[in-house]
Structure formats: structure tokens, C-alpha cells
Amino acid sequence: MKKFTEFSGVVAPLDRANVDTDAIIPKQFLKSIKRSGFGPNAFDEWRYLDHGEPGMDNSKRQINPDFVLNQPRYQGAQILLARENFGCGSSREHAPWALEDYGFRVIIAPSFADIFFNNCFKNGLLPVKLDAVQVDALFKAVAAEVGYKLKVDLAQQHIVAPDGTVYPFEVDAHRKHCLLNGLDDIGLTLQHVDDIKAFETKHRAAQPWLFA
Amino acid sequence: MNAQTLYDKLWNSHLVRTEPDGTALIYIDRHLVHEVTSPQAFEGLKLAQRKPWRTGSMLAVPDHNVPTTKHSGGIADPIARLQVETLDANCAEFGITEFKMGDIRQGVVHVMGPEQGATLPGMTVVCGDSHTSTHGAFAALAHGIGTSEVEHVMATQCLVAKKSKTMRVQVDGLLGKSVTAKDIALAVIGQIGTAGGTGYAIEFAGSTIRALSMEGRMTLCNMAIEAGARAGMVAADETTFAYFKGRPFAPQGAQWDQAVAYWRTLHSDAGAKFDATVVLDAVQIKPQVTWGTSPEMVVSVDGRVPDPANAPDAVKRGDWERALIYMGLKANMPITEIKIDKVFIGSCTNGRIEDMRAAAAVAQGKKVAANVKLAMVVPGSGLVKAQAEQEGLDKIFVAAGFEWRDPGCSMCLAMNDDRLAPGERCAATSNRNFEGRQGQGGRTHLVSPAMAAAAAIAGHFVDVRELV
Numbered sequence: 001m002k003k004f005t006e007f008s009g010v011v012a013p014l015d016r017a018n019v020d021t022d023a024i025i026p027k028q029f030l031k032s033i034k035r036s037g038f039g040p041n042a043f044d045e046w047r048y049l050d051h052g053e054p055g056m057d058n059s060k061r062q063i064n065p066d067f068v069l070n071q072p073r074y075q076g077a078q079i080l081l082a083r084e085n086f087g088c089g090s091s092r093e094h095a096p097w098a099l100e101d102y103g104f105r106v107i108i109a110p111s112f113a114d115i116f117f118n119n120c121f122k123n124g125l126l127p128v129k130l131d132a133v134q135v136d137a138l139f140k141a142v143a144a145e146v147g148y149k150l151k152v153d154l155a156q157q158h159i160v161a162p163d164g165t166v167y168p169f170e171v172d173a174h175r176k177h178c179l180l181n182g183l184d185d186i187g188l189t190l191q192h193v194d195d196i197k198a199f200e201t202k203h204r205a206a207q208p209w210l211f212a
Numbered sequence: 213m214n215a216q217t218l219y220d221k222l223w224n225s226h227l228v229r230t231e232p233d234g235t236a237l238i239y240i241d242r243h244l245v246h247e248v249t250s251p252q253a254f255e256g257l258k259l260a261q262r263k264p265w266r267t268g269s270m271l272a273v274p275d276h277n278v279p280t281t282k283h284s285g286g287i288a289d290p291i292a293r294l295q296v297e298t299l300d301a302n303c304a305e306f307g308i309t310e311f312k313m314g315d316i317r318q319g320v321v322h323v324m325g326p327e328q329g330a331t332l333p334g335m336t337v338v339c340g341d342s343h344t345s346t347h348g349a350f351a352a353l354a355h356g357i358g359t360s361e362v363e364h365v366m367a368t369q370c371l372v373a374k375k376s377k378t379m380r381v382q383v384d385g386l387l388g389k390s391v392t393a394k395d396i397a398l399a400v401i402g403q404i405g406t407a408g409g410t411g412y413a414i415e416f417a418g419s420t421i422r423a424l425s426m427e428g429r430m431t432l433c434n435m436a437i438e439a440g441a442r443a444g445m446v447a448a449d450e451t452t453f454a455y456f457k458g459r460p461f462a463p464q465g466a467q468w469d470q471a472v473a474y475w476r477t478l479h480s481d482a483g484a485k486f487d488a489t490v491v492l493d494a495v496q497i498k499p500q501v502t503w504g505t506s507p508e509m510v511v512s513v514d515g516r517v518p519d520p521a522n523a524p525d526a527v528k529r530g531d532w533e534r535a536l537i538y539m540g541l542k543a544n545m546p547i548t549e550i551k552i553d554k555v556f557i558g559s560c561t562n563g564r565i566e567d568m569r570a571a572a573a574v575a576q577g578k579k580v581a582a583n584v585k586l587a588m589v590v591p592g593s594g595l596v597k598a599q600a601e602q603e604g605l606d607k608i609f610v611a612a613g614f615e616w617r618d619p620g621c622s623m624c625l626a627m628n629d630d631r632l633a634p635g636e637r638c639a640a641t642s643n644r645n646f647e648g649r650q651g652q653g654g655r656t657h658l659v660s661p662a663m664a665a666a667a668a669i670a671g672h673f674v675d676v677r678e679l680v
Contacts (some may be wrong), residue, residue, distance in 0.1 A: 005349070022646045071278035091341055115442060119358035122361070172233055189372065196370055199239055202370070209332070209462075209471050212461075
């Protein structure tokens with residue numbers, strides 16, 4: 001996993017609640033056995049006017065000019081500003097894969113669905129929960145200024161707006177450590193092989209039918 | 213000792229270690245695997261030259277991509293076929309038990325697991341699928357995980373997790389005629405919202421839940437994720453034990469008695485504290501129909517499509533307006549005036565034998581309405597299909613004009629060829645009515661199997677209580 005370092009990025013607003021993982025990456029693209037290349041199909045049904053299928057040349061498809069991410073001012077955006085319950089629905093990790101492949105590094109919302117939230121951290125994508133009032137203020141600020149950028153500092157656990165406003169955010173110590181250092185969980189967990197084996201022995205003795 | 217919730221007991225009995233910030237390693241007893249969310253995990257495992265920690269904990273089945281027309285004909289779509297073949301190859305390489313297409317035990321992973329006794333009370337169960345919450349019906353701690361976690365569980369038999377908050381959903385009283393677990397689930401989501409359970413593990417409790425069959429409890433826990441909760445669960449009782457007796461993966465003989473003795477402890481203790489409690493009166497629950505593009509957009513069948521002017525806030529008003537446009541509905545129209553084009557009966561929510569029986573009871577001796585282009589029944593597994601055929605349910609469906617298909621996820625998520633065309637409206641027994649879920653531009657209304665069958669016969673939504 002890539003290390004997450006401090007950066008400044010253009011913010012794109014997606015002003016609707018309950019954006020689900022079916023919307024983020026529709027099911028037909030889940031047939032892939034790879035974990036890369038989903039970016040061109042992120043938000044496929046909102047982003048294009050025609051129906052998308054795997055293997056299509058996306059550069060030749062009809063772009064939906066009304067979809068916010070297609071507006072010239074939001075090209076190259078690395079921060080997605082969203083509403084409540086972002087990423088609800090299925091457990092498909094293809095959703096953070098698609099967002100990361102599209103170019104997003106951070107998603108800011110008042111709340112996230114649990115599985116999506118968890119999946120983001122495994123892919124170098126930082127989901128930031130801010131208060132709904134703060135998110136609302138950011139939506140207004142983004143609308144008011146073309147090229148609106150935020151500075152995200154994970155080590156300090158805050159976001160800084162161009163006007164100097166600082167938005168502190170919470171993040172688990174474990175997840176922060178993994179993101180900052182680009183560590184994947186498996187390697188870390190395997191440092192505790194003895195603990196796992198000891199637990200397994202005890203568990204097998206107590207509930208032998210689980211190991212039949 | 214302090215009174216513990218069922219969740220506390222399941223968590224504590226699987227805790228391997230805890231970090232100072234509360235991040236824990238929990239041991240996983242059962243890892244269910246399907247074709248869509250596993251190939252990248254197997255690839256990662258192989259790239260790192262790792263092997264699965266305990267293949268005996270794993271059980272695999274292809275379900276999302278399989279066709280529901282003759283399984284014997286194979287998969288026409290080459291991309292879908294490659295995904296299923298990749299699962300076959302990975303299972304063969306590592307020696308993982310798989311029920312392939314054509315095996316009578318093949319089916320939707322959340323129907324197959326319990327049916328085989330591969331899900332047992334007291335287990336931790338994971339699968340790269342959000343509806344893994346289904347298995348909590350058996351007093352198991354079960355939830356969906358992403359593909360990175362699938363690889364993590366394969367490699368370490370553990371999951372990195374933090375303890376959830378606990379919510380008790382208490383439902384008491386007698387359910388009305390033709391009101392089902394699906395209606396309870398939708399009523400709960402209507403009350404707390406699709407994010408109401410975020411951060412929680414939900415325990416469904418109360419006399420109404422105790423009276424539900426295992427199939428009903430599975431339907432309810434299946435939909436916990438639609439309320440935002442990764443895990444839903446129900447305490448173990450005689451109904452739970454009776455379900456497992458004699459199933460292939462269930463303990464036998466002396467181990468059965470030992471297991472049941474342990475399973476009897478799998479309930480919340482009297483006086484256990486929950487972080488939140490939600491109470492519903494079963495008597496008040498009517499058959500539910502979703503009208504929008506989120507499962508929380510739901511009303512009783514005798515209700516009307518809501519008016520965005522009455523939305524509680526500006527964000528909701530926007531959501532409701534957008535949903536009405538997408539769904540092609542007018543505010544204030546009665547639910548029973550909504551005409552449908554297709555009917556889908558099946559899925560991990562409602563693809564079990566009890567669901568087949570409920571739908572067949574409504575369809576018996578009737579005909580699917582002329583305006584309904586396709587009414588399909590997709591049993592949740594080959595064994596459900598065989599059981600239904602033994603009971604003659606297939607003949608009832610076919611005589612009424614329904615199509616009787618082979619098992620799979622089918623039109624719940626429309627990864628195979630079963631899907632809605634743009635603008636088509638479907639009465640579905642599945643779990644999600646998101647935009648495009650059943651096909652781009654498709655319009656989904658979530659209902660119980662009996663309500664779906666009733667809508668198929670009438671051509672529009674009707675109150676099934678008036679039919680039976």
C-alpha cells in the first residue's frame with residue numbers, strides 16, 4: 001500500500017446522501033479478477049449517458065455533462081466531499097479501488113457505511129468524518145471558488161482550508177500508523193502468529209466440532 | 213460477573229489480542245467464499261507466497277455470476293465464466309471445498325452455508341459479501357468484509373476489528389396474517405433509517421422474534437446491513453438447535469450434546485446493557501413496500517408515496533425528489549396504484565423454502581397479470597429447488613405463469629443476464645432498491661415473497677391480506 005503523506009488537493013462536491021457502492025462501481029465491472037483499472041468506471045451510470053460494460057473504450061463513450069465530476073473545474077480533484085452514509089450497500093472493495101484509481105485520496109463526509117469505511121484504509125484512501133455543519137460549510141466554500149483546495153495532514157489529524165480554518169478529525173491509531181507507513185495488515189498480524197496459534201489450541205479444545 | 217450481551221459473548225470468545233487503541237484480532241471460525249470478491253485475495257496470497265491458514269474453515273460456492281437458466285449449459289459471458297473458473301482453480305489449488313455449478317448443494321452463499329450446517333451457533337463467520345449478516349440468525353457473529361480482509365482471513369485466520377456498539381431491536385406481539393420477517397426488517401429500517409445501525413451490532417429480540425422460524429430470522433438478520441449494521445443476530449434457542457440436527461457440517465453424537473450445551477449460553481444475560489434500544493409493536497406492522505431508491509424509503513401497502521414537501525429536512529427533500537423522478541412516481545399516489553413490469557422472487561433475503569411456499573400459496577390457481585412481462589422464481593440453492601419440486605411448488609408457479617429457474621443471486625444484483633431494462637418496474641424480494649441495482653434505469657420495489665406473488669397476479673401492488 002502507498003504511504004499517505006500530507007498533500008493539498010482540489011475538492012469535488014457530490015451533493016447527495018446515501019451514495020451506495022452500486023453507484024460508485026456498478027456490478028458489471030465486478031466480473032474482473034483484477035484489482036486495478038476501475039477508475040474509468042467510477043460512478044459509471046451517472047458519469048456517462050450510455051450503458052457501460054467491461055472492455056469498452058471509455059474515451060469513446062458519451063459523457064454526461066450534468067454530472068458534477070465531469071465539470072472542467074473539478075478535473076484532477078483528489079478530495080471528494082460527500083453527504084451522510086457515503087459508501088452504503090455492498091462490501092465490494094471495488095468501490096475504494098475505483099475511487100483511488102480515479103485519483104481520489106480523501107473522502108470527506110458526515111458519516112460513512114462501516115464496511116466501505118474499513119475498506120478505504122486498506123487502499124491508501126483516507127475517509128474523514130466531519131460534523132454535518134462543517135461539511136455544509138465546505139460545500140458552500142467549494143461552490144464559491146473554482147479550484148478550491150484543502151490541505152490534508154494525517155499526522156496532525158487535521159484539514160486546513162484556504163481561509164486558515166482548521167478542521168481536526170479522528171482516526172484510529174492503528175489505521176493511522178498503517179496509512180502513514182504504507183503497511184498492510186497481514187504482515188503486522190503475522191507478527192502475532194504465536195498468539196493466534198495459542199488461541200486456536202484453546203478454542204479447539206473448547207469447541208472441537210468447529211474443527212471437524 | 214457482569215451481565216453480557218450476546219455480542220459481548222461472541223466477541224470475547226474469539227478475542228486473540230487487543231491493542232491499546234482497542235484494535236483487536238478476532239479469530240474466524242468460518243470463511244465463506246464466492247467468485248466475485250475472492251480472485252484478488254487469492255492472487256495477493258500467491259504473490260506473497262502465502263497459503264491459507266486453515267482450509268477446513270473455508271467453503272466456496274459460485275453464486276453472483278451464475279446463470280439461472282439451465283446450469284448445465286455453462287456460462288455464456290466469457291468474463292463471468294473466467295471469474296467462476298478462477299474460483300474453481302483457486303479452490304482446487306489450495307484444497308478448498310467448493311460446491312460448483314451443477315452440484316445440488318450449489319446456491320446463494322448465505323442460503324448454502326446454514327443449509328449445510330457450515331454456519332453454527334457461537335461461530336464467527338465472514339464472507340466478502342455484506343449480506344453475511346444473515347448468519348447472525350444462528351447466534352453467530354457474522355459480517356461482510358472487503359477483499360483485502362478476505363486475503364487477511366485466508367492468511368491469518370483472523371480479522372483486525374474494533375468492537376461495535378450494541379443495539380437491541382425489541383419486537384413483541386403477534387404478527388398479523390401474511391405479515392413476515394421481511395416486513396419487520398423493512399419496518400425497522402423505515403424507523404431507524406439506512407444509517408441507523410451504523411457502528412452497531414444489532415440483536416433482534418422479543419416474543420415476535422422468538423416465534424420466527426430460522427428462515428424468518430435469516431431474512432431479518434440479512435437486512436441488518438440495510439439498516440447500516442454490519443452484524444445482526446438472534447439468540448440461540450430450541451428453534452436454532454432443531455434446525456441443525458442432522459445437517460452435513462453439524463456436530464454429531466456426543467459432540468452434538470456438548471455443542472448444544474454450549475449453544476444454550478448464547479443469549480444476552482438478563483440486565484445486559486445495550487448502547488441503544490429500538491422497540492416495535494408487531495401488531496402495528498403491515499405488509500411493507502419500498503417506494504424509493506433506498507430501503508428506508510418504505511411505507512405500508514395501504515399508504516401513499518410520500519410528498520417531498522413533507523420531508524423533515526432539505527437533504528431528505530432533495531433525496532425524495534430525486535427518488536421520485538428516478539422511480540417515475542408521483543407524490544401522494546396510493547401504493548396499490550403502482551403497476552409493475554417484472555417480479556423477482558429469490559435472493560439471500562427470500563430464496564428459502566419457506567419463501568417459496570409463501571409465494572406459491574398466493575399464486576396457487578391464479579394467473580400472472582397480462583401486463584407483467586416476466587415473473588421469475590429463483591430458489592436460493594439446488595436443495596431448496598429440489599425440496600420445492602418435491603412439494604409441487606414448481607408446478608404451481610409454472611401453471612400460474614411464473615418462470616422456475618436454477619439457483620443463484622440472479623436479479624438481486626443483476627450480474628448475470630437476469631436484469632431490468634431501463635424504466636422497468638419490479639416487485640422484488642431482494643434487499644436493495646438502489647438506482648441501477650437490478651439493471652441500469654431499473655426501478656425496484658422491495659417486498660415480501662407473498663406480496664411479490666400477489667403483485668404478479670394483480671399486475672400492481674395489492675395488500676396480500678385481502679387475497680388470502
